[in-house]
Structure formats: C-alpha cells, structure tokens
Amino acid sequence: MFALVDCNNFYASCERVFDPNLQGQPIAILSNNDGCVISRSDEAKAMGLPMGAPIFKWEAFCKANGIHVLSSNYPLYGDMSSRVMNILKQFTPDVEVYSIDESFLEFKGFDYYNFNDYGNEMRSRILKWTGIPTCVGIAPTKALSKVANKVARKFPKHTGGVYVIDSEEKRIKALKWIDIGSVWGIGYNLQKRLKAKGCKTAYDFTQLSDDWVRKSFSITEWKLKKDLEGNSKILLDEPRNKKAIATTRSFDFTYSDINYIKERISTFATSCAEKLRKQGSSCHVVIVSLRSNPFRKEHKQHRTSTSVHLSYPTNSSLIISNCAVSAVSSIFREGIEYKKAGVIVTGIVPTDNHQLHLFDAENPKHQPLMKSIDFINTKYKSHKIKLGNQDLKRTWKMRQERLSPKYTTNINDIIVVK
C-alpha cells in the first residue's frame, strides 16, 4: 500500500502556527518579489481569490475582504517541511519526499494494519508536534493514493482527513467522482484531448484501451492508467542527487544594461555552484537564459538561452561564473528591456568520481578555495564572500514587504512567551 500525505495550504498553515491571530482568517502568500498569489487559506479560496493572481491587480480585493497578504518566507517553510517529513519517517522507512508539502509513503509488510487508524495516527502526530494540518490518502498504488488524498481533502467531515481505497467498490466510486483534469499527471493539454474523446472522469480514462493510450500518448500516461486500475507501475522514487540545478529570478525593474545583467548572472552562477558543492556534484554544462517581460506586449520582446559545455566537470564558482558571464555577451541584445534571467547547471556527475580530461584540468587551487569560501559563508552569513564580478556594494534585494519573522531558523526571531 501507498500513502500520500499532503499538508493543507502549507505556506498559510506555517504562518498560522506562529501567529495565532491568523487562525480562521483568510491568508494569501505571495511569490518571490511579492509578485502573485501562490498559496491561499481555505477562507481566501472561498472568497474567490484565485491561484496565481497578480497582487497589484488584487490588492483592493484583499483589502476589502480583510485577507492577510504575506511575502513568502522560505526559511520558515523549509524548516517546517523537514520537521513534518521526519515525523513521517517514523511510520515507515520507505518515504519519498515529493515536494515541500507532500510525501509518498510505501508500506511493505503491513498486511495486518488498519490503515485508517494508521493514517489518523500520522495526522494527529504531525498536528500535535508541528501544528500543521494534513490530509492522508491511502491506496494500493501511488496514483490511487493521490486520488484518495483528494477525497480526504474534499470531504473532511466524512473522512476526518483520511481516506483509504481498499476495495474495488471504493476505487471505482473514487475514479467516477474525480474529474479527468484533476488526476495527477493529466495537465491542461491532455485534459483537452481526453475530453474531446468523451473522457470526463478518471474512470472513463481507465476504460480506454491500453493500445490506444500507448499509441496516442506517452509511456507516462500508460503507466498512469495501469496505476489507476490498481496495477502498480509508478514506483517510489529513491532519494538521489539532482540532475539539474537552477537559479533564476525576475528583477525588481527591467534592465537594458549588459553590465547589470552580467552581475546578476554571476550571482546566479555562484549560487548554482554552491548548490552543486552542497550535494557533492560537479557539472559539465552551464545554461544561461534571458527574457524580457512577456506581459508588456508594447515592448520589444526577446527570449533567449545558450548552453556552454565545459571540457571537464567543475563546481568552482570562479569557472562557472566566468563561463556564464561570457555567455551573456553572446546572447544579449541591445535595446531590450530584460526582466528575468537565470543560470542552470546540468550534466551533473559526482565530484569524487568523474572522467578526467587528457589535456585540460581544473586549477587544483580551486577546490580548497571553494571549501574555505563555503566555510566562511556558512559561519558569517551577513558578510558573504563574493566574486570580483559581483557588485560588492549593491545589495540586490527581493521585494518582500510583508515578510513574517524566521521563527525557527533565526535566533533573533524566536518567539518570546510573556
């Protein structure tokens, strides 16, 4: 059996844990740069605030409805997430952390367990120890556990937040209830194609022929169909290193000066290199991308990217940054107002076990240098060591005008109880 444990309105719930005044209140959490709404409490959803709403267009609506609008506080959410995931590991050794707010669990050898009771125990322990409400769906396959989770969430009064699909009747009933577009793995495009074929629910999808599904779509959809039929084809993912690492950001304004862009790219590249070193990896390929603001149609648009292949794998900030900055010159266009840029590193290999190059190799001084930089940056967070091509004076700051304190990760922000 598999379980999907999903935190309810996770970001909004994290904020509520430390600010009880928000209990029962409508809350909206904003994306980076306070751009658009990325998480809403049930109350805010009920008022009609949509996901992805640009806040500058919905400001008046939020004010009129008393919606508490907050900037996203990722240190807090990340820390709360790891607390939840650690609790889940007490229930089974087989846990796949699927995203910041949900995990799949697999139960092997739990044949005589009452899964409804077990699911309730998970929910109540997480709520008691972290204050985060969750929903639990349990079923014989991953895709069905996703469906069960949706049932648990939609009918809290009947299910108490836990739903188990453990019979053929329950499987069919759940599949007939769920709209095809709400099924895990069926996005906007597939939904349109399936609906055109008369396929309205997940149950309709399972009634299509295997051959037709395989021919018309990819192997992913075929596996999904089998999973929904109760025949497990989507397996629990092992924890592994990332295959690509990205740092991309929208700017506070638009920029048409190549030197600004180069500075940003250098910072993003440095951040990618740090992430590489953290997971003990090096990369072969650096991809740099730039784009103008697609919402400003009256401006000249440009969207571009380029990839640079390195002759040896590296995680040195110096090399990755230099390589990314030189790539900017090859794709930058004069007269374009750029709004977003990013660096992606890929072709990732383990640092201590990679193919050597016959003629070319990394400067041996880089590795100890990077180690020292990482050490100092971890110890003195406010005095970060930067590269020469990053702006040493300018502090690039994201717009975060409504940020809550870092209650669990900053000693100065710990709550004082009087």
Next chain:
DNA sequence: TCTGGGGTCCTAGGGCGA
C-alpha cells in the same frame, strides 16, 4: 509600476558509426 521558481520525464529528429 507591480504577473514566481525549481524540478522531472518523454519524444522527435538529426548526426553518426557499425
């Protein structure tokens, strides 16, 4: 004025060697 960020997987199509 202000519209996020970070991932994975799959397929098609071209290059290239056997």
Next chain:
DNA sequence: TCTGTCGCCCTAGGACCC
C-alpha cells in the same frame, strides 16, 4: 568502395508536477 539501414546518443522543446 558505395549505399542503405539500424540503433545509439544528444539536444531542444513540450508537458507535467509542486
């Protein structure tokens, strides 16, 4: 030696997820 075919590898782009 030339040509056709097959299969592998790589890349770009699309689709999906949270």
